[in-house]
Amino acid sequence: METNMTPHVLGDDIIVIEDLYKDFGSVVAVNGFSLTVRRGEVIVIVGPSGSGKSTVLRCINHLEMPTSGSVYIDGVRLEDKQTDINLVRAEVGMVFQQFNLFGHLTVLDNITLAQRLIRKRDKKEAERIAMEQLERVGIPEKAHAYPRQLSGGQQQRVAIARSLAMNPKIMLFDEPTSALDPEMIKEVLDVMLDLARGGMTMVVVTHEMGFARSAADRVVFMDQGNIIEMESPKVLFNDPKHERTKMFLSKIISH
């Protein structure tokens, strides 16, 4: 085991996914997926519906348990029995398409809950950090509002602030702007761009090609549970090698 882990501990590889498989009964969602993400890198995953993008993302923090294969976060193998998955998850923020703010809590309490329970910060400290993050996403005045009183874009920014307040090493985004009205997409993408420029390690499933072009170090094109092509955005968008990539991109752009 020691020898097995050494290569992952060394160097700057913060996420290592090795030969990941995930099936739901007869449906194979992820089929032998491998990817290494370096610290500070921004990876964008694109691909047709049902290609397994969400499932890969959810396997990175074990919201979904892989059928086989390994996921290492900062050298820790998640599949090991002695790994405390809750400690790992506290280091890996996740932002969902449907925001998933806690409906019974104010914005401020949404952001302090996990800080207090997991990071063991006292109320004052947690609220100070929460306000800092709300400033960062641009809506400190909504601290005492309830989620249902916010627009979709504001809710998503609160969700990002809630994750950031845990000081994560990695942020995962699963189609963060897909449920938003067009006029709100930009306010969320701006926050994400800012994060990317600040050096956050990010894995983002999105169809926002503008975001991919300006923020991604690499774009992964997935189909049928596997990587078809992985390139810099410039190369992948302008000069895709594979037929399936070309077809997918032509559909996206024509829309």
Place this chain on the structure above:
Amino acid sequence: MTGEIQTIQDSRDQSSRYDLRGFPWWLIAIIGFLIFMFFLILTNPDYRRAFEFIRGEFGGIAGFRDSGMAGFIGTGISITIFTTIVAFAIALVIGLLAGLGRVSTNIIIRNIAITYIEFIRGVPTLVLIFTVALVIVPAVAGALGLSNQAISSNVRGITALAIIYGAFLAEVFRAGIESVPSGQMEAARSLGLNGGQAMRHVILPQAIRNVLPALGNDFIAMLKDSSLMSVLAVREITQMARLYSGSTFRFRETYLVLTFLYLAMTIALSLLLRWYEKRIR
């Protein structure tokens, strides 16, 4: 209600006809019956005697410490109310635990919970009252080395109601937990909360809010089912009514008064519940 009357006055023919159709005539009818009965009890000595017997004496409740409540409204009514409140409080605890067990991923815990719930749901309430009070309570008392007589029929009745309603409330809590979108649990877990923390701080508060009206309805149902404790000779209002009619043969007065008492309590509670439901919406 005032709002509805308001709209009747303000609106024109077409819509006012509509509003009159939506007006709660049923409530007027029921309140009319209640006022009529109240008047009978005040003025007719036969009804008054029936009422005074069923209501019970003013004073302490046998088997309980002298309670202030009984001094006001009589032992019969206060036993009905008191046993319902106590049994419901215990049923809430049992129901919450069984409901959590019902959604547990641990198959042993889940199956214990399902066994309890299905067992209770498969047997008539009246039969369960006998079984719990006359079989299970004595067996448990025996195992604990208590004498059977040491346990009053009030305690047996409360135990039976609590165990029966615990199973009903378990299903209510389960439905409440399942009504919370799965994204809430996922978001909580992705922040590093363990399953218990996520349940306690994220899922349950929302689940309980969702099922408060259902819990209110079950409280009303339990108030009515407390009448079944009369088979254990618990001296709540139904038992008092049986005693009175048995010795006087005044069935009409007795059971109209008894109906009046239950209806007054349940209508008051259900109006309160409707008002609350409107308010949270």
